[in-house]
Every structure is written in C-alpha cells, then in structure tokens.
Amino acid sequence: MIIIDQNISLELVEKSLLGSMLHENYLITDSQVKAEHFTTQVHQTIFNTMQQLANTGKSIDYITLLSSREPLELGGANYVADLKNYANTTKFDQYADIAMANWREQTKQQILAQAQAENWSIQDIQTNLDNLSDTGATVNTSIKADLMLAADRPYEPCSVKKGITTGLDDLDKMTNGFQDGELFILAARPSMGKTDTLDHFAINAGLKGHLPIIISLEMKRETLIDRLIAAVGSINRLNMRDPYTTMSDEQKAKWTQAIGILNTTNIQIDDRPAMTVPQIRASARKLIKQNPDKKPIIFIDYLQIIRGNNPRDNQTQIIGQISWDLKQMAREFNCPVVCLSQLNRSVEQRQDKRPIMSDIRDSGNIEQDADVIAFLYRDEYYSKESEAKNQLEIILAKHRNGPTGTVTAAYVKETGRLLNIDWGAAR
Template identity: 50%
Template sequence: MLLINLEFLEQSILATMLEENYLIMDSQLKPEMFYGQHHRQLFILMQQLITEGHPVDYLTLSARFEQMETIGVTYLTELMMFANVEKFDDYAQLLREIWRERQKAQILFQAAEGDWAILQIIERLDNTQLEGNQIDTSITQNLVAMHNRPWEEVNTPGLIVPHIHDLASIIDGFRPGELTIIAARPSMGKTDVMNNIALQAGWQGHLPIIFSLEMSKTILLDRLIATTGHYSRLKMRNPKEYFSEEQKNKWMRVLEDVNKSSIHLDDRSSLTMPQIRSQARRIIRQNQNKTPVILIDYLQIIQTDGDYEHSAMAMGKISRALKQMAKEFNCPVICLSQLNRNVEARSNKRPLMSDLRDSGSIEQDADVIILLYRNSYYETEKTDAPDLLEFIVAKNRNGPTGLAKAIYNKKTGHIWTRSEINA
C-alpha cells in the first residue's frame, strides 16, 4: 500500500513541476529522494533542462529521445492528470520525510552490519535530518554587512509604511516576515482599512495581493474605486443617475489610479492556507521586481484541511501557517480578524487583545495586533459624517504599543490623517 501511495505522491510532485517549472529548483528536492527509478530519471532530466535555460514541458522532454526511452513519452501525458499546485508543498515535505525514513533504516542496517560506534550512528542520522534543509547558520557575513550601519540612512527593504502618520510613528511600518492582525467588530471598518493599506502599498511601488474570502471581486473593486475617487458607495450603485458631471469626468483618472496600485485580487470564498500560499507564490514569481504584501479578509473563514474538535485548534494551525508564509516569502502578511461578543457586554467597549476570537494562538503568532474602535459605532443616532477611527496597537513584538487616530469616511471608505486631531 505504501508503494502505491508513494507512486501517486511522486507523480503529483512531478506533474506539478511540469505545470509550474519554478518548483523544480525552488522545492530543493534531490533525485535520490524519489523512490521510483523512472521518476528519479525524469526529475534529473527536468533539472538539466532548467539549468540549460529551457522550459520543461512535453515538447522539450520528448526531444531528449535517449534519456526518455526508459521513461516513455506517453507517460508524460498520463502524468499531467496528477498535478496539484495547492498540495505541492505538503506533498514535497511528505516525500522528504519518507526518504528520511528510508535513509534511517539503511543507516541502522549498515550500523548493525558494520558494528558502528554510537557517535557515528548519531552523526549519520543527524546529517539525514538536515539533508534538503541546509541553511547557513553563521552570523559572520551578517555582521560584516553591518559595518557601516551607524553612518547610513535607515532603509528597511520591503517595509510598507502606513499613510496614517500616527500609526507609522508606533509600528514604523509593516515589515517583511511579520504577521499583523487587524481586528474589530463587524462593520467597524476592517475591510476599508485593508483597502487603504493595499492602495497605499501599491502606490509606494509594492505588490499588494488581496485574498477576499468574504466579498466578491466586483464589490471589493467598487470599494477600492470609491476610496480612491472619494465617491459615495451608495452613489456607486448607479453612477449614471447619481454622479455629478465632475465625478463622471474624473472617472477614468480614478480607474487609472486604482490600476497603478498593481493590486492582485483573489475572491474565492473557500480557500485553505495551502491554496493561499500557492496562489501568492505564483503571483510573486510573476512580479519579481516588487516586494509583496499579502492581505487576507478574514482569518475566521479560512478553511482548514480537516475537522477539529475545537475551533481554537483550527485557528492555531491557520495562524501558524500565516506566520510561516510571512517568513517563507519574506513579506508582510496582514490578516483581518473578528472580535468576539465579550466587548459588547462591557461599559467600556474599547477592545482588548483577549477579545480576539480563539485568541490564544493568534496572540502568540502575530507580531503586531491592531484593534479598531469607533465611538460613533455605538451611538444610537447614526450620521454619514466622517468620524474618528482609533488604531489600538495592543501588541508590537519589535516596538512600542499605543494609540493612533485617523479620520474615517464611512460613505467612501477613505481613511486619512488630520494633524489637528488631538491625542
């Protein structure tokens, strides 16, 4: 049964590599990790083509007649049905683990036959664990690169600086490798905050990638346009009837400004973390000249691969995967989150970090946690006038916590700083 499963596993990995050629090298797999000899030969051939600068597909592989003779050209067409980009990372990791188990069994057999010393066995087993995961652990080169640091302008590559000055003064910016959680009660303004961050990041020259699990692409685009053009979202429902001539005349300019943000938007509603990671990686590979920022709306509706007895366990797995993705892609990951109902029962309704739904793992994994609050949200008389939006920085792993304030226009979704706001 193991061999049958391993055959399918290797077929899926190779088929996905044929579909997404960059995975051939990025996966850091080695030929010896494949159990099937024909799969090992195919992977070697794929690596050769990449090294020579060729694409890897049916035509380029079939052109290598002698090397493909033992594999069979027709096998390539059968192979393609096993491609699964979303599962690739999990499958590649599973292949490594199976290979390590084979290596351990072989080492223990050789040790028994050769009467190896304990230290020799341990050394060989340790090398097997590190195989395929070699990293440079020395700090010398890092320190050498810092020799001129006290005399240089501070420049953090990939830093996304928020346009809200009060917030920037606390968190400095959204940093590569860090996970930021922005949490609030429903309709407090989370999505508009995300949209403003995405637009500003894009205009700064970065690559915003939005995963909108709740809103459709059409609705979110309307909100991005309304925010950029300062259009009332109510009027956006029928621009021909409700727009003024001035608003209509600037329409094309607004669309151009939104397009300049270089936002990529995936609005599939039932995404898992492997699917999010796979899609993000594809977009990043296609836009290698820009630093990405990944934004997700929102945490509690990301799908899990299995059934969990407690929702906190599911949230824990997702929050860890979000942090791992930030480190893997070396980019900021900003994820929106709901707050639980506890805040509604208190007289002081400003949220606390403990109000995060299934908060334990989120508090642990997040580098920055920002809680949103508007006093007008709880007022009985509602108005459309712009009001004060508070950014409560409840956790900041690499800096201070504190309170930032901005003006929020609920009609348009636009958020901006006013110097005359009193602290």
C-alpha cells in the first residue's frame, strides 16, 4: 500500500474515486481520470467497465457492473458493494489529482530507469518527461482556422456576444452582462447592499432562463429565501418576521405572486457553512449536470469566509489561492462566477468613502485574478443630508475586457430591491 500522506493511502484514494463514480455516474466521463491512473488491475478493470457502460448510455451501479464482468475480475461482489462506502464527491477533484500525481511520479521513475539502461540522450529524456504533463486531451494550438473566420469580420455586421443580464440596463451597457469564464468580484463595506445586489442578479438571471446557483456561506437558506420573496414582491422586510399578523390582504397577495415568480427562476441554494472551493465546485458540477439545458451562473457570498485547503497558510495566501481557484472554476464550467467580498476599514478613514482597489480585504491575488471588480457605495449611508436618496453606485474599478466607470441604480433598502434609476422612483 503506497502512502500519500499521513492520513490518506493511495488504495483508499482509488476506492473513493470509484465509489464517487458509482454514486455520481457523470464523474466517469467528466473527469480526466484514466484507467492507467489506477495502480491495481482490479481498479483498472472496474473503471474500464464503468466507461464501457457509460459510453453505451447505460447507468452504472452494483448490478450493471457485476452483470458486465465476472465478479472475480472486479474483486468480488462484496468488494464492488463496499466501494460506495468510500464515495466522497466533494473531494473527488482532490483525490483525482493525487492519483494522477502518483501516476506521473511512477511513470517518471520508469522513464529515468529505462533511460539509464538504454543510455538515452538528454533530449529524449526531456521529451518523455514533458509528455507526462499531457493528460491526453487534444489541444488545438494552430490559429489558421481562427484567422479564416476573422477574415470577413470587417465586411459583416458586428454581433456582440451578450452575457447573462445583470437586470440593470446601464450596467449591461458597460459589461454586456456577465460573461462566460469570467470572475466578477463585487466588494463593499457592510450595509451597502451586497447580498441584495447578488439576489437581484440571481433573480434576473433565473427569469431569463439561466441556472442561478447561490453558495450562501454566511446566510441561512430560510433567511435568504425571505429576502428573495421581499425583493420580488416589494415587501417591507420588517413584515417578514410575522407575515400572518403584520401583512394586509393586499400584501399577502403580493407574497403569493412573488412565490409564483420565484418558482420560475430555478434558483439553487447551497447554504453549507465553511465550504472549500473544491466543495463549491463539486456542488456546482452536480447541479449543472442535473440541469443540462440551462446556462449556469454561480454566486458566492462571500470570499473571505471560504475555507482554505491549507490551514498553515496566512489569510493573504489563503485568499490568493481561493481567488485563483474561483477563476479556474469559471473557466472549467465556462460560466460567470460572481463572488462577494468584504472591504477593510481604511475606507472609513477617508473623506471620500468611495472604495478603491487597495480597500479589498486580504486582497492577495484578487486584483490579478478577477476579470471585473466592482464596488458598491451608498452616499446616504454616510451623510443624512445626501441628495442621493435610495441610490446605489456600482463602481467598475477593473474591467479586463471593457470600460470602467460608475453606474447608478435605485435601491429600496426596506425591500432589498434594485431598479433602473430612470424608473426606480416610480416603484
């Protein structure tokens, strides 16, 4: 038994991978795991059998596996049945990395031993070692086909790729909506309306037929749902505590209508606390697989309370790794990832309290990894004499593929609702 670290053996890693695949069949084809990454013939045979069943469109379970091979080839009926006890889909990616890293190390040792025995040239050794980083995916590196497609662009009407709408016209004009593969950081001090803005984005994405996935690390599911109902129904949140006694018949009718509207949005909420990025990725992957006909958009509340993978790192290192992982997740799922972030207290010490990039708490690599960084600011929070009543500034401080600047939305704090500024006062 090969020991990977103090707590995990390679045998258990491989059992967990196979058990997770039995539990969630889509992992068989959606991951980069191959038969050669398993160290035993039994595990390779089990995986190959799973792949054969998956390629023919059949479900993979205890019965179909044992019906496809002689039980002894799979380690026996009890061995196959026991695999599900090791399933851990939230750590699947981590365990897959361990298995592939072990395969690369073993293969490297074999290459070096063969090179020494056969007196290979340095160039041959380097070529073989470089091939280890190739997971088998075919990568098209030539730009010839792309240039052919680009040749006619000056002579054809331009078609701008629209992303998932933000629900705010002025913000959509600047960003073209939330774009696939991009990480959007939305940062603000407390009481600026971060969660309400996230809810607004999720509701509008859902109403347009997309799949909003909310990872709520701070707020419980029930509280978040109440806020969604209040925003859609324009219901004062004070009435949400005891709607039976505090709401009029007219308000109760709004409540029912709001629930009907929310029911069409297909919003998904995972409110487990202290999640890691691999857990968030596993949760999102499962939901995306369950809704293959909908474009996903992932919302996370909020960045600083995502749990890091290495407790020995300091907070800046942890946040830097998390921001990089979130960007990779956006690229992997080819969907927007919108993540809330806290700002440090330095904002409060300045006369102009509009946030700037350096105000992001534990910034790490956030400024580098994010495609868009936006700040929220409400002038009336700091000044009772402010003329900007019920207004929320959304300050685009970084926009990798577009302009920066400020847009203003109407914000009704009592209901948590955001509206276009030109008609917000009427609502």
